[in-house]
Amino acid sequence: MKKIVVIGGGTMGLDIAQVFARNGYDVVVRDIKDEIIQASEARLNKGLDKLVGKGKLDEAKKAEILSHMSFTTELAAAADADLVVEAAIENLDIKKSIFAELDSLCKPETILASNTSSISITAIAAATKRPDKFIGMHFFNPATVMKLVEVIRGAHTSDETYKTIAELAAAIGKEPVEVNEAPGFVVNKILVPMINEGIDLVYTGVASVEGVDTAMKLGANHPMGPLALGDLIGLDVCLAIMDTLYDETHDPKYRASLLLRKMVRAGKLGRKTGIGFYDYSKK
Numbered sequence: 001m002k003k004i005v006v007i008g009g010g011t012m013g014l015d016i017a018q019v020f021a022r023n024g025y026d027v028v029v030r031d032i033k034d035e036i037i038q039a040s041e042a043r044l045n046k047g048l049d050k051l052v053g054k055g056k057l058d059e060a061k062k063a064e065i066l067s068h069m070s071f072t073t074e075l076a077a078a079a080d081a082d083l084v085v086e087a088a089i090e091n092l093d094i095k096k097s098i099f100a101e102l103d104s105l106c107k108p109e110t111i112l113a114s115n116t117s118s119i120s121i122t123a124i125a126a127a128t129k130r131p132d133k134f135i136g137m138h139f140f141n142p143a144t145v146m147k148l149v150e151v152i153r154g155a156h157t158s159d160e161t162y163k164t165i166a167e168l169a170a171a172i173g174k175e176p177v178e179v180n181e182a183p184g185f186v187v188n189k190i191l192v193p194m195i196n197e198g199i200d201l202v203y204t205g206v207a208s209v210e211g212v213d214t215a216m217k218l219g220a221n222h223p224m225g226p227l228a229l230g231d232l233i234g235l236d237v238c239l240a241i242m243d244t245l246y247d248e249t250h251d252p253k254y255r256a257s258l259l260l261r262k263m264v265r266a267g268k269l270g271r272k273t274g275i276g277f278y279d280y281s282k283k
């Protein structure tokens with residue numbers, strides 16, 4: 001595995017790219033606009049400088065990480081990639097159009113992976129002529145810190161593709177867990193409905209935002225409360241996951257809280273927009 005391309009330089013894409021670069025892989029991050037790329041590069045530098053400030057990283061390692069990373073708006077950068085990891089928005093049609101283009105552009109042996117949170121790997125793979133080389137490689141937020149990678153088999157994923165990605169996850173210091181396709185896979189099937197319940201408790205006036213978060217931190221020993229976690233993930237991503245769980249199962253227990261929907265409609269998406277259930281604009 002020599003060259004990896006990450007599609008999307010947002011919350012997940014940038015951190016996933018950093019994890020690969022830290023472990024010596026050359027990685028190109030592709031996003032759609034120059035302004036977005038500039039913002040991604042600035043976030044990367046700020047994050048690394050913070051670690052240097054805390055004495056967790058030295059300047060030499062920082063320079064080494066940066067030397068393995070580059071940014072582009074050109075999808076053509078994926079033509080000679082050995083692996084493409086897609087971390088664009090959580091929408092089946094957009095993912096299918098990205099992978100249809102990648103399929104015609106990339107060399108035949110390139111493995112195509114999606115970091116989707118909930119969408120069917122088989123459905124996305126159907127946009128390509130290489131469903132055997134298509135797989136879910138699902139990192140957790142913040143990807144630089146969280147140890148898990150769910151490695152998700154679609155209906156046609158080959159054993160060879162599975163083995164390559166599980167071994168790669170281990171080589172970058174992560175713990176791979178094999179998952180068969182199902183909406184939300186393992187973690188999000190459990191975690192995101194819990195976040196949704198937390199939001200609904202606020203919506204129905206049972207407790208305040210701070211009250212729900214404090215209760216779950218102190219009463220269940222969670223490192224952060226469900227509303228703060230929703231803000232970290234992105235409320236648009238949480239809503240997309242709830243909608244996939246509901247659309248795939250029609251089980252009312254996966255109905256998104258109306259407050260979650262309202263927050264997304266209002267553009268209050270959490271940390272990435274500076275405001276969600278909490279205000280991040282002054283941090």
Ligand SMILES: CC(=O)CC(=O)SCCNC(=O)CCNC(=O)[C@H](O)C(C)(C)COP(=O)(O)OP(=O)(O)OC[C@H]1O[C@@H](n2cnc3c(N)ncnc32)[C@H](O)[C@@H]1OP(=O)(O)O
Pocket residue numbers: 018047051056116117139140141142144145146187188191223224229233237
């Ligand atoms: C939606 C989906 O599809 C799936 C998902 O992702 S669901 C969301 C899953 N994520 C969670 O549940 C997160 C829950 N929250 C937590 O675990 C914690 O609150 C947290 C990890 C986010 C923050 O914890 P914290 O202790 O306040 O963070 P912080 O001190 O910044 O970092 C934790 C450690 O990682 C290190 N770290 C931070 N950034 C790093 C980087 N870029 N590279 C390497 N190490 C890094 C820090 O230095 C720190 O190390 P020490 O413990 O040795 O000091």
Ligand SMILES: NC(=O)C1=CN([C@@H]2O[C@H](COP(=O)(O)OP(=O)(O)OC[C@H]3O[C@@H](n4cnc5c(N)ncnc54)[C@H](O)[C@@H]3O)[C@@H](O)[C@H]2O)C=CC1
Pocket residue numbers: 007008009010011012013030031032036086087088089090091094098115116117118138139140141232233234237272
């Ligand atoms: N936020 C989270 O906690 C997690 C999210 N995921 C999944 O990762 C994916 C990305 O999510 P986030 O990083 O949170 O979203 P985000 O909204 O922070 O970033 C998405 C990025 O993709 C870019 N983009 C959109 N279309 C593109 C295209 N055609 N080509 C290249 N870039 C494109 C956007 O400009 C944006 O920068 C989603 O599928 C999400 O479900 C998976 C694990 C955790």
